[in-house]
Structure formats: structure tokens, C-alpha cells
Amino acid sequence: MAEPSIAGDPDLRKVNFLPDGEHSLGQPDLREPDLRQPDLREPDLRRIGAHPDYWYPLAWSRQIKPGKALATRFAGQPIALFRTEAGEICALEDRCAHRQVPLSLGLVEGDALRCGYHGWRYNRSGNCTDVPYLGKGHLPNGVRAYPCREADGLVFVFPGDPALAEQVPFPELGAAADPRYKTRRFGREIRCHYTFMHENLMDMNHQFLHRAQMGQIRPRFLGRRIGDDWLEIDYTFARSGGGQSLGERVIFGSKRTGGWSNNRDKMTIRTTYPYQSLRIWAGDDLPVMHLWIAYVPLDAEQSSNRTFGLLSVRRPQIPGLIEAAWPLLVLFTERIFAEDQEIVELEQTAFESQGGDLNQEIFPPIQDLRGLLRRCGLPQEERQGSWRTRDDSNVRPLPSEGNDYRL
Numbered sequence: 583m584a585e586p587s588i589a590g591d592p593d594l595r596k597v598n599f600l601p602d603g604e605h606s607l608g609q610p611d612l613r614e615p616d617l618r619q620p621d622l623r624e625p626d627l628r629r630i631g632a633h634p635d636y637w638y639p640l641a642w643s644r645q646i647k648p649g650k651a652l653a654t655r656f657a658g659q660p661i662a663l664f665r666t667e668a669g670e671i672c673a674l675e676d677r678c679a680h681r682q683v684p685l686s687l688g689l690v691e692g693d694a695l696r697c698g699y700h701g702w703r704y705n706r707s708g709n710c711t712d713v714p715y716l717g718k719g720h721l722p723n724g725v726r727a728y729p730c731r732e733a734d735g736l737v738f739v740f741p742g743d744p745a746l747a748e749q750v751p752f753p754e755l756g757a758a759a760d761p762r763y764k765t766r767r768f769g770r771e772i773r774c775h776y777t778f779m780h781e782n783l784m785d786m787n788h789q790f791l792h793r794a795q796m797g798q799i800r801p802r803f804l805g806r807r808i809g810d811d812w813l814e815i816d817y818t819f820a821r822s823g824g825g826q827s828l829g830e831r832v833i834f835g836s837k838r839t840g841g842w843s844n845n846r847d848k849m850t851i852r853t854t855y856p857y858q859s860l861r862i863w864a865g866d867d868l869p870v871m872h873l874w875i876a877y878v879p880l881d882a883e884q885s886s887n888r889t890f891g892l893l894s895v896r897r898p899q900i901p902g903l904i905e906a907a908w909p910l911l912v913l914f915t916e917r918i919f920a921e922d923q924e925i926v927e928l929e930q931t932a933f934e935s936q937g938g939d940l941n942q943e944i945f946p947p948i949q950d951l952r953g954l955l956r957r958c959g960l961p962q963e964e965r966q967g968s969w970r971t972r973d974d975s976n977v978r979p980l981p982s983e984g985n986d987y988r989l
């Protein structure tokens with residue numbers, strides 16, 4: 583079986599590898615790259631935190647039931663989501679100001695959340711508005727409230743500086759709202775740093791991993807475009823052996839045969855920090871598939887993430903066909919994601935056992951991606967500083983005397 587390789591690709595042969603891990607297009611660089619050593623001068627990518635000053639999906643809309651709060655997390659920050667009686671989404675720090683227990687265990691009352699322990703009540707701004715055993719004049723500390731909004735079945739929270747929430751662009755969510763597509767919403771909790779997910783999706787040379795599902799597919803790198811916070815890579819594919827799976831035929835709508843010249847398909851994978859998309863075209867201007875995906879770090883070390891994906895497949899001309907084929911497509915994509923999950927979790931295991939990222943990444947587009955993720959993320963030291971500091975903006979001092987209650 584021909585393993586995908588960059589060696590024969592004319593686009594990549596033009597790329598010069600420099601010892602510091604950068605590369606350039608143009609005249610050949612005569613210095614030999616030392617591919618045996620990882621680049622230890624760059625900050626370790628797995629110690630770069632996801633930047634909190636973006637909109638992140640923390641839950642599916644359908645998970646937020648009336649009257650009940652849902653416990654979620656962003657990089658170690660516990661966040662309780664709930665709906666007011668009018669149906670609006672609210673996001674509060676999931677830690678009662680009183681004794682730090684999860685507010686998500688409490689009760690929703692109107693547009694407020696009441697802690698399940700002593701019954702302190704918090705409004706949607708995080709202010710404590712009632713302590714059942716204190717007078718109204720002596721209300722204690724509140725909790726942090728997060729900007730939040732709902733779109734296309736996802737609940738988004740802005741976990742960073744709330745003053746920036748209105749300025750930071752809300753993500754474009756692919757084709758989920760487009761009636762020409764049928765969309766599958768999927769998600770998994772994956773035990774790896776979110777950067778492994780970014781690299782996995784963009785590096786199509788790993789189709790070898792999916793050979794049991796996809797047959798023998800050879801990706802061919804066509805080119806890349808890069809900006810400050812985005813990167814786009816184009817590929818096409820040729821089949822070098824094996825048959826096309828049924829799930830794949832649902833997406834492409836027709837049987838493909840081998841050879842570059844026959845190949846009409848083009849795939850563009852894009853990272854627009856911190857999101858990714860993958861689109862496939864098969865002959866006309868409207869993609870046959872559009873995947874939008876985000877990876878949300880869960881723990882403070884960011885060694886696990888939750889994936890939220892919107893996988894939209896263009897509806898074929900024949901009515902009802904996509905519904906009939908949908909279970910196959912679900913099975914096909916689940917198997918692919920399961921293979922990816924297993925392998926990225928093994929990458930995380932290797933990172934932890936070696937105490938650092940020792941990857942020898944030599945594919946220039948993925949080197950670009952790693953640079954982008956370093957540039958746009960937050961180094962761990964800085965990240966810990968900002969995360970471990972409690973937000974005091976909503977804290978009012980407790981009265982030191984004159985309480986109108988008796989013990």
C-alpha cells in the first residue's frame with residue numbers, strides 16, 4: 583500500500599526547512615535540518631492554553647432543561663448554565679460564594695438560581711439577591727456571570743474578559759442553518775490537549791489510520807494560505823486501492839475511481855482560531871460536506887477537551903435518500919472519530935510520559951498550524967495567573983456588625 587508522503591509533492595519540495603522549525607518558500611536553504619531533535623527553543627505547544635477571550639460552546643441547547651442547571655467547565659473554571667423562565671440562557675460561576683459548592687445542584691427560580699445548600703439566590707448577573715436567613719440589607723458576595731448566547735443548537739460562553747465579548751466575532755457555524763444540508767450534531771470528551779485535535783484534523787496524511795474505513799486513499803496537498811489567526815489547507819484525494827465505503831458514498835453521492843486526473847474532489851481545512859472547519863467539494867460550488875468543530879479544554883491543565891461538531895451533508899436530489907442513508911453515515915463517521923480519539927489520546931499519553939512535546943513534525947502546513955496555535959493561545963504561566971485569580975468584580979463585603987439575625 584502506498585503510504586501518503588510529501589516526498590513526491592512538487593509543492594512541498596519547494597519548501598525549505600530551517601533548523602529553527604520555520605520554513606520558507608523560494609530559494610533552497612543549504613543547511614541540513616536536524617529532524618532527530620524536536621525544537622526545544624519554542625514554548626511547548628501542550629503547555630499553551632486555549633485563549634479564553636473567544637466564544638466557546640459549552641453545551642448543546644437541548645441539554646439545558648427548564649428548571650434545572652447544567653454543570654459545565656472551561657479549562658478548570660466550573661460554569662453553571664440554566665434557562666430563565668422566559669427561556670433565556672444564563673451562565674454563572676458554578677461555585678456558590680458561601681461554601682463553594684456547585685450552584686448547578688440548585689434550583690432555577692424565575693430568572694435566578696438558588697443554591698441547593700442554604701438557599702442563597704443569585705440573579706443572572708451573579709448578584710446574590712436573597713439569603714433566606716439574613717435581612718435584605720446585608721447581602722453577601724455574588725458570583726461571576728459570563729456572557730453567553732445560543733446559536734444553531736449550541737450554547738456559547740465567553741470565559742475570558744467580559745468587556746471584550748461584544749467585540750470578539752461570533753463564529754460562523756458552517757451549514758447547520760442551511761436547509762440544503764442535513765446536520766449531525768456530535769461531541770465527545772477526549773483525553774488530550776486540544777492542540778492534538780487541531781493537528782489531527784488538518785493533517786490529512788493520517789488517512790492511513792482510517793484505511794479500514796476508507797480503503798486506500800492518498801491525499802495530495804494542493805496549497806495553503808495563512809493569516810495572523812487563520813490557516814487554510816487544500817487537499818485532493820486519489821484512491822490507490824480498496825473499495826469506497828457506503829458512508830463515503832453518502833457524502834460524495836457517486837462512486838470514485840482512482841487516479842489524480844479523475845479526481846474532482848477538493849477538501850479545504852481551515853483553522854480560524856480557535857475553531858476549525860472542513861469542507862469538501864465534488865464538482866460544483868456548493869460543498870457536499872461542511873464540518874464545523876470546536877475543542878473546549880475541560881481541566882485546568884487542559885489535558886482533556888470536549889469536542890462539539892456540526893457535520894452537515896448536502897441533501898441529494900432524490901427526496902428521502904439522505905434520511906434512509908443517515909444511520910450508515912452516522913456509523914461511518916463514528917468509526918472514524920473513534921479511530922482519531924484513540925490515536926490522539928495515545929499522543930497525550932506519550933506527551934505525559936515523556937514530560938514534553940517531543941514530536942518531530944516535518945510537514946510544513948502542520949508546522950504553520952503549530953505556530954498559529956502558539957501565537958493565538960496563552961502560555962501556561964500567564965494562563966494560570968489569570969485563571970487562579972478569583973474575579974472580584976461582583977464581590978461586595980459582608981457587613982461586620984449589625985446583622986439582623988440571631989444564631
Ligand code: FES
Pocket residue numbers: 678679680681682683697698699700701702
Ligand atoms: S453553600 Fe450555597 S447557600 Fe450555602
Ligand SMILES: [Fe+2]
Pocket residue numbers: 782788792918922
Ligand atoms: Fe482522522
